[in-house]
Amino acid sequence: MEIITSLGDGVLQALQPFNLGLAFLGVVVGLFVGAMPGLGSVNGVAILLPFTFVIQDISGSATAPMIFLAAIYYGAMYGGAISSITLGIPGASTAVATTFDGRPLALAGKADKALITAALASFIGGTVANMLFTGFAPALASIALDFGNPEIFALMLLAFATFIGLGGDDIPKTIFSIAFGLVLATVGFDIVSGEPRLIFFDITEFSHGIRFLVLAIGVYGIGEMIWTINTSQDNITMTEAKLGVSTVLREIKAFPKAWKGTAIGSALGFFVGILPAAGATPGSLMSYGVAKMLSRNPERFGKGDVDGIAAPEAANNSASSGAMLPMMTLGIPGSPTTAVLLAGMVIWGLQPGPLLFSEQPDFVWPLIGSFYVSNVIALAVNLACIPVFLWMLRMPFTILAPLIFVLSIVGTYAAYQNTFDVWLMVMFGLGAYFLRILDYPLAPAVLAIVLGPIAEPKLRQSLLLSDGDFSIFLTRPIAGPITVLAIILILLPLVKLIYRKLRG
Amino acid sequence: MRRAELVTAVLLGLLSIYLMWEAGEGPSWDPDSVRFANIGMIEDEGPGSGFWPFWLALVMLASCIWTGVNWWRRKTPASRSSVPFLTPHARAMLFQVGGSLIVFMGLTHVLGYYGAMFLFLIYYLRFLGRHSLGRTLSIAAGVPVFSFFFFDVAMRIVLPKGYLEPLFIPLYDIFL
Numbered sequence: 001m002e003i004i005t006s007l008g009d010g011v012l013q014a015l016q017p018f019n020l021g022l023a024f025l026g027v028v029v030g031l032f033v034g035a036m037p038g039l040g041s042v043n044g045v046a047i048l049l050p051f052t053f054v055i056q057d058i059s060g061s062a063t064a065p066m067i068f069l070a071a072i073y074y075g076a077m078y079g080g081a082i083s084s085i086t087l088g089i090p091g092a093s094t095a096v097a098t099t100f101d102g103r104p105l106a107l108a109g110k111a112d113k114a115l116i117t118a119a120l121a122s123f124i125g126g127t128v129a130n131m132l133f134t135g136f137a138p139a140l141a142s143i144a145l146d147f148g149n150p151e152i153f154a155l156m157l158l159a160f161a162t163f164i165g166l167g168g169d170d171i172p173k174t175i176f177s178i179a180f181g182l183v184l185a186t187v188g189f190d191i192v193s194g195e196p197r198l199i200f201f202d203i204t205e206f207s208h209g210i211r212f213l214v215l216a217i218g219v220y221g222i223g224e225m226i227w228t229i230n231t232s233q234d235n236i237t238m239t240e241a242k243l244g245v246s247t248v249l250r251e252i253k254a255f256p257k258a259w260k261g262t263a264i265g266s267a268l269g270f271f272v273g274i275l276p277a278a279g280a281t282p283g284s285l286m287s288y289g290v291a292k293m294l295s296r297n298p299e300r301f302g303k304g305d306v307d308g309i310a311a312p313e314a315a316n317n318s319a320s321s322g323a324m325l326p327m328m329t330l331g332i333p334g335s336p337t338t339a340v341l342l343a344g345m346v347i348w349g350l351q352p353g354p355l356l357f358s359e360q361p362d363f364v365w366p367l368i369g370s371f372y373v374s375n376v377i378a379l380a381v382n383l384a385c386i387p388v389f390l391w392m393l394r395m396p397f398t399i400l401a402p403l404i405f406v407l408s409i410v411g412t413y414a415a416y417q418n419t420f421d422v423w424l425m426v427m428f429g430l431g432a433y434f435l436r437i438l439d440y441p442l443a444p445a446v447l448a449i450v451l452g453p454i455a456e457p458k459l460r461q462s463l464l465l466s467d468g469d470f471s472i473f474l475t476r477p478i479a480g481p482i483t484v485l486a487i488i489l490i491l492l493p494l495v496k497l498i499y500r501k502l503r504g
Numbered sequence: 505m506r507r508a509e510l511v512t513a514v515l516l517g518l519l520s521i522y523l524m525w526e527a528g529e530g531p532s533w534d535p536d537s538v539r540f541a542n543i544g545m546i547e548d549e550g551p552g553s554g555f556w557p558f559w560l561a562l563v564m565l566a567s568c569i570w571t572g573v574n575w576w577r578r579k580t581p582a583s584r585s586s587v588p589f590l591t592p593h594a595r596a597m598l599f600q601v602g603g604s605l606i607v608f609m610g611l612t613h614v615l616g617y618y619g620a621m622f623l624f625l626i627y628y629l630r631f632l633g634r635h636s637l638g639r640t641l642s643i644a645a646g647v648p649v650f651s652f653f654f655f656d657v658a659m660r661i662v663l664p665k666g667y668l669e670p671l672f673i674p675l676y677d678i679f680l
Contacts, residue, residue, distance in 0.1 A: 054659045170580055172570035176516065179563040182556070183523055190553040195531040195542075197553055198523065226601055230594045398633030399643065405605060405628075406621050409612075410651060414661045419612065426609055430602050437589065438509055438582050456556045464550030 006361065007134055010369030014067065018059060022068040023370055027378045028385075030075020033092075035083050035389050036400065040092035041076035041320070042337045042443075043224060045069050046216040047407050049344050050415035062348035063363050067370040069344060070324075073337055074126065074374045077280065077317045078382045081118035081309075082389050085111055094280040094316040097288040101301060101308030108304055115386055116251035117306050118313040121262045123379040125314030128266035129273070129321030130371045137357070137368070141329040144354035149465070150472050152331075152353075153458040154482040156451050157473075158489070159332050160444070162275055165489030168282075169441040181445035184210045185452025192460055205420040212343045212449050213415050214425045219442045220336075221408030222429020225401055227436050248383055261291040261307030265314030272315070273322025274334060283319035284312035321371060328364070329354060331454065336443040339450045508589035509582040510575050517568035523561035527554040600632055616665030618648040656680070 013019065033044035052065035059065075080095025085102035098118060105114040147155075160178050164171060187198045188209030199206045265287040272283035291311035292301040301308045323334035324341075331353035333339040345352050350360060357364055412425045432442050466472035473483040530537025531553075542552030543559070575583040590598065604627055611620035625644035629635045635643075655661045656672075657679045665672050 057659075170571075170574075172567040172574065176564050176567040176571070179560045179567065183527075183560045183564065186527075186557040186560075193549070193553045195553040198526050198557060200526070222605065226598065229601055230597050396633060396635075398635065399629065401601075402625055402628035402633075403643075403647065405608075406625065406647060406651075409605075409608065410617060410621070410655070410663065413617065413663060414655055414659065417661065419609075419664065422612075423609055426605055429605075433598070433602070434512070438505075438512055439580070459556065460551045463545070468545040468550070 003134060003138060006365045007369060010365030010367070011372055012369070013063070013366035014369035014373045019064055019067050019366065019370065020373065022055065022064055023071045023374045024377055024381070026068040026071025027075035027078075027374055027381055030072035030077075031079035031082070031378070031381060031385070031389060032075075032392060033072065034076030034079020034095070035393055036079075039404075040080070040094065040337075041073045042216075042335075042340060043220045043404075044072045044076060045337050045340045045344075046213070046220045047404065047411055048072065049213060049216075049340060049347075050411040052344065052348075053415070056348055061363070062345065062350050063366045065348060066341070066345065066363070066367050067374075069341055070367065070370060071374040071377070073320055073341070074317070074371070074378050075381075077126070077320050078119060078122050078378045079389070080316065081122070081313055082115065082382075082386065083393060085114045085118065085309075086390060087393065094284055094319075095312070096281065097284045097312035097315075098309055100288065100312075101303070101305050104302065105304035105306075105309065110304070112247050113251055113254070113306070114304075114309055116248060116383065117255060117258055117309045119379055119382045120252065120255050121258060121265065121310035121314040122317040122382075123375060124262050125266040125269055126317035126321060126375040126378070127372070128314075129270045129318035130368070130375065132270050133321045133325055133371070134368060137325055137329050140325065141354040141357040144330050145358070147330075147354065147478065148462075148476075149458045150462040150476050150479040151482065153455060153462055154473055154479040154486065155330055155332055156455040156458070158482050158486040159326075159447070159451065161486035161489035163441075163444045163447075165492035166275065166282075170439055171493050173438075173440045174444055177441050177444040178448045181215070181448025182452040182455070184215065184445075185449045186456065191453075192457060203420075205418070210424065210449070211416060211421060212446075214412060214421050215428050215449050216336075216340055216343070216446050217408050217412050218425040218428030219432040219446060221404060221411075222426060223432030223436060223442070225404055226429070226433045229397065229401055258306040258310035260294070261287075261310035262314045264291045264294065265311040265316075266318045269315030269318030270322040273319030274325050280316040280319035280323070280335070283322070284315040287311040287315035317375075324371075327352060328356060331356075333447060333450065336446050339447045343450050505582045505585035505587050505589050506575070509580065510572065513568045513571040513575065517565055517572075520561045520565035520568060523564070524558055527557035527561055529554070604628060604632075612664065612666070614666050616668050617663040618652060618665060619668045621648050621651065653679075 014023065029044060029048070030041065033039040034041065049069065052068060055065040055068055056062060076092060077094060080090060080092040081098045081102060084090045084095040084098040085106045088099060088103040090096045090099050102114045102118060105111070163174055163178060183198070187206055189195070189207060190197050196207060265284070268287045268290060269280070269283040272286055273280060288308060288311050291307050292298050295301065295305070295307060297305070323338045325334070327333045327338040327342050331342065333342045342352050350356065350363060408425070409422055412422045413419065435442065462472055463470070472479070474480050528540035528543055530539065530542060540554070542554035544552060544555065546552045574580050578584050604624060608620050608624040611623060615623070622644050625647060626640055629640040629643055630637070651663070652675070655663055
């Protein structure tokens, strides 16, 4: 009952004109970045994070900028389907699976059906996930209140272990990326002893550390953009879609045919989204696979089946709420985008983690309320403005790319007012581009630079408590199972390899 | 691509060794400190300041060696690939785009952010994008003007203006 009251208050707060306006603006920006091939929610959130300081200045709280960024995240999940269906190119990796059936349906002259099915499934997936989030989050946060330093460090170890065990990328390169991000986070003064560390070539600017945004904007604003410019193809044909009120009403009536895919995506997406390193992309791909497996007509998949559109679209929206759960309750992000959101919360003076629910209810509940509100806005804007987004998709990348470069450079300067950081950001961006060519995953490094400053003190305080005995992470009742699970995940690729060898 | 994978692994391995060396350095205010004395447990203090970065850098080094082994065994797509690391098209794009970003940053020290932004947009839109002169000039002029009002005027974040500073003084008088 208390949850429902708090949620009601939160929704009312989210509906206040300023917050509502921000949610609307965030959804529109999110739809745009989601729809634009080469851009995704993480690019939008990372590049625009420095600009949220002005929102915080105006509103005087951290809730408003968070509502704006969370709305971008939501909008991007909807937007990805637009380019997947009309261009045949996923707007973001989260919408890859939408292409499988969305594009064939569009090519069959039913782009309107595909777009409306995607929007409705996204809405249902997002709403179901928000309800699950509302139910689980306070309970998980209250359990996490008992967590001490070893438990929190064990959870972080688990977050990194999932990247190694379930991430699907090259394992040594993933490990390198995690360790590199964690080392970068140690540059500057050691907060425990006060000693300077890793002040490269005695350049004094390193004493303030390497800020998270410098790496995140470098990777997603510069490196990814150059990668997209180099890999984008010119031979793209856009499928037109004409959406009127009658078309929307007709497709809403027909939507129940996609109930199975929507249900699978909504449930599976949420739970996959909770897992660090998993998130919306594997959530949508898995949901597509399960929907196909459970379908009475699996042969229709890949040829324009509505369940094949509904499952991944419901899943990517559901997963985006799922990824918020560990971030808000445990202070551990489940995806690169939530890592940026977590870093934003720290910048705005909040301490993410279990105490957030008990100490900052004025922040938490309006934010959760905004999830529901943003979801409704995203559906309405999506259905009403698809022709506008189709028009925007025609914007040449040679206009969008330089604007993003300018935004990245000026945004980094505005955040720290230090040109050295901007140089560093550009260098990271160019480095990220080279590493990307060689399949080095960079999301773990971004996650690591956020978690590093939290993980290191927890490890050191745990070892101080145990006189340097690492078994503290195995012998405590909560930390023990989490550490064992993390070790299993780290060893999982090795186990798979041995299993494959034994099977010949 | 194959050679690039090995060269990158070696370079990153060397970076890891450098990071290990740097992590072991004691505080500058203590001339008696011994290198690597801070990478283990210190009595009554717990792990030293170099503990976390040193061992992580060692993990980085180990993963580079692992990548090297995978390269030798041709286990990764890059180690089997005969495609060049940078195709002529990619090299040209990198030079034009990445190079222009470095020039942009260099120009910020001379012409400030707004002047550099203006020239960068003209270069990118006109020469890389081949857009019309009208569109190029309207975007190249519009973006710095919008940015000035957003950052300097609305957010009160004064971006450096280099040698163009005197041109902005009348604007400061009006808007700030």
